[in-house]
Amino acid sequence: DSGVTQTPKHLITATGQRVTLRCSPRSGDLSVYWYQQSLDQGLQFLIQYYNGEERAKGNILERFSAQQFPDLHSELNLSSLELGDSALYFCASSFTGTSFYNEQFFGPGTRLTVL
Amino acid sequence: EDKVVQSPLSLVVHEGDTVTLNCSYEVTNFRSLLWYKQEKKAPTFLFMLTSSGIEKKSGRLSSILDKKELFSILNITATQTGDSAVYLCAPTRDSGNTPLVFGKGTRLSVIA
Numbered sequence: 001d002s003g004v005t006q007t008p009k010h011l012i013t014a015t016g017q018r019v020t021l022r023c024s025p026r027s028g029d030l031s032v033y034w035y036q037q038s039l040d041q042g043l044q045f046l047i048q049y050y051n052g053e054e055r056a057k058g059n060i061l062e063r064f065s066a067q068q069f070p071d072l073h074s075e076l077n078l079s080s081l082e083l084g085d086s087a088l089y090f091c092a093s094s095f096t097g098t099s100f101y102n103e104q105f106f107g108p109g110t111r112l113t114v115l
Numbered sequence: 116e117d118k119v120v121q122s123p124l125s126l127v128v129h130e131g132d133t134v135t136l137n138c139s140y141e142v143t144n145f146r147s148l149l150w151y152k153q154e155k156k157a158p159t160f161l162f163m164l165t166s167s168g169i170e171k172k173s174g175r176l177s178s179i180l181d182k183k184e185l186f187s188i189l190n191i192t193a194t195q196t197g198d199s200a201v202y203l204c205a206p207t208r209d210s211g212n213t214p215l216v217f218g219k220g221t222r223l224s225v226i227a
Contacts, residue, residue, distance in 0.1 A: 002157065031212055043158070043203065045214040056214050090157055095212040102212055103149055106157040 004107035012113045018079040025093030032074040038087040117142040121218035138204035139186040151203040
């Protein structure tokens with residue numbers, strides 16, 4: 001158990017819909033990262049939040065957005081869903097602010113299926 | 116742009132064999148190299164390598180980094196069926212508080 005929690009585990013929805021994925025980082029971690037993993041793309045970075053602020057953006061579509069709340073949990077919002085958005089979405093956390101090196105620990109993921 | 120290349124992409128071995136997985140990287144302001152194991156779920160952290168030539172070990176797994184040649188290897192000795200997984204490597208840069216760029220991974224299958 002990495003200490004990172006994600007809900008829900010599975011999500012099945014229809015094209016055009018909107019969903020919200022939730023992540024709680026490990027206790028003390030200030031950074032939250034969202035990654036997407038589809039069969040043909042491998043693990044792709046979407047977006048990072050650090051202590052409530054957006055820190056880095058990767059290949060995140062405009063239909064997707066995220067935020068990190070004062071208690072450091074994060075939500076990833078996916079809207080106008082398309083079939084190609086079906087994937088595993090992982091959240092990872094790291095960086096207590098005091099460590100010189102910061103490995104990332106991954107949550108169990110949310111498997112999104114768009115029908 | 117950060118680049119990570121892993122080889123081989125897939126590998127099938129018999130239980131008891133020893134395997135070596137390779138990871139080469141190009142990243143600005145390199146800080147460390149991370150190895151993960153991914154079975155049918157989330158990647159689990161294996162090693163963080165920060166210094167060249169210093170081997171890290173955990174049971175039958177070991178890993179070493181060469182910062183001059185920009186590569187790392189992960190060795191697994193006396194493989195077991197439970198070692199079957201995708202092994203991913205990712206360099207970190209700057210403060211380490213940065214997103215990971217993963218290689219495509221090496222899919223290891225261990226046959227009984």
